[in-house]
Amino acid sequence: MSATAGYPSGKPLSNSSSAKDGQSRYVTPEQLEACRKDPAWEARLGIADRVVCRVCGASPQFPLSGKKGHLWVRHRMSTQHYNATYPGARLSSFKVIARNAVRRHGRCSDVRKLMATRAEHYVTPEELGLYRRDPAREAQVGISNYVVCRVCGAKIRTSLSGSRSDHLLAEHGLNLPQYRRLWPRAPRCSTERAKAVSKASRRWARNHPDEVKSHQATYYKKPEVRKKRRTYSRNYSREVRAFAKIGRQLAPRKGSPGRPAQTDLFIRAKEVRSQGRSWPQCAELLIPKEAAENRHTAAERLRVGVAGLKNLKKKLIT
Numbered sequence: 001m002s003a004t005a006g007y008p009s010g011k012p013l014s015n016s017s018s019a020k021d022g023q024s025r026y027v028t029p030e031q032l033e034a035c036r037k038d039p040a041w042e043a044r045l046g047i048a049d050r051v052v053c054r055v056c057g058a059s060p061q062f063p064l065s066g067k068k069g070h071l072w073v074r075h076r077m078s079t080q081h082y083n084a085t086y087p088g089a090r091l092s093s094f095k096v097i098a099r100n101a102v103r104r105h106g107r108c109s110d111v112r113k114l115m116a117t118r119a120e121h122y123v124t125p126e127e128l129g130l131y132r133r134d135p136a137r138e139a140q141v142g143i144s145n146y147v148v149c150r151v152c153g154a155k156i157r158t159s160l161s162g163s164r165s166d167h168l169l170a171e172h173g174l175n176l177p178q179y180r181r182l183w184p185r186a187p188r189c190s191t192e193r194a195k196a197v198s199k200a201s202r203r204w205a206r207n208h209p210d211e212v213k214s215h216q217a218t219y220y221k222k223p224e225v226r227k228k229r230r231t232y233s234r235n236y237s238r239e240v241r242a243f244a245k246i247g248r249q250l251a252p253r254k255g256s257p258g259r260p261a262q263t264d265l266f267i268r269a270k271e272v273r274s275q276g277r278s279w280p281q282c283a284e285l286l287i288p289k290e291a292a293e294n295r296h297t298a299a300e301r302l303r304v305g306v307a308g309l310k311n312l313k314k315k316l317i318t
């Protein structure tokens, strides 16, 4: 207790209630409005010894939770219900949190530090509004080390809904699809985290090729995956056919001037290729303009053309 004594309790809370037991001080309606929007309201104002009930604006010194706590006694409200209504709002004052943390390993028992961390951990309500409106705000502002929870405004360094810590489920009782429905396209991971995870998984895959293969085999055998792949390839071939049709309609078939030259080109490409050059090298030699534009596409065109020659020959022979 002595360690926490002497800390400023910040802005004095108004004393609009008639009770003088020091327990039922109330905040003003404006303050209530503000603190409902901001889970770190007390921390930002430096209020250490009280916690504001977001329902009525009372600011007791004792925790809101519990059988004889304010929430149950005054509002008949469970802590779960309270958390769902006012996401991120805490149930105890910082003084109580610090007192409970004394002699517990790994917990901070410094009130000032606790408050600073908390204020730092949440974006302000105004910022949260911006984040809710713009799913790509982190990327735009250039924040890569955390992701902002659109429900409460917490800055999460790793993932909102990861396998080790699930902020959404633990704090708001939401799963990822539900969250996505509320804030479509909002990121789940911080950029740094996503990069680290993908790097680690790529490294793992390199070191465990057999496991990857067996995993892929089981994955592709799943009926839903098979169906998805089939529809995808069907749609893809449908698209290709549609494009080909448009192409045929646009380019008249008879007397199209490009044809003989193209066959010549492919025959030459075949020769060059047989000299031991790669396709991109062939492209650079034979169609330098196209190769300069896009080396890969040019090489692919030659390769496909030469394959077509082979088919043509087969057709002529049989």
Ligand SMILES: [Zn+2]
Pocket: 053, 054, 055, 056, 057, 058, 070, 071, 074, 075
């Ligand atoms: Zn209340």
Ligand SMILES: [Zn+2]
Pocket: 087, 088, 149, 150, 151, 152, 153, 154, 167, 168, 171, 172
């Ligand atoms: Zn949250």
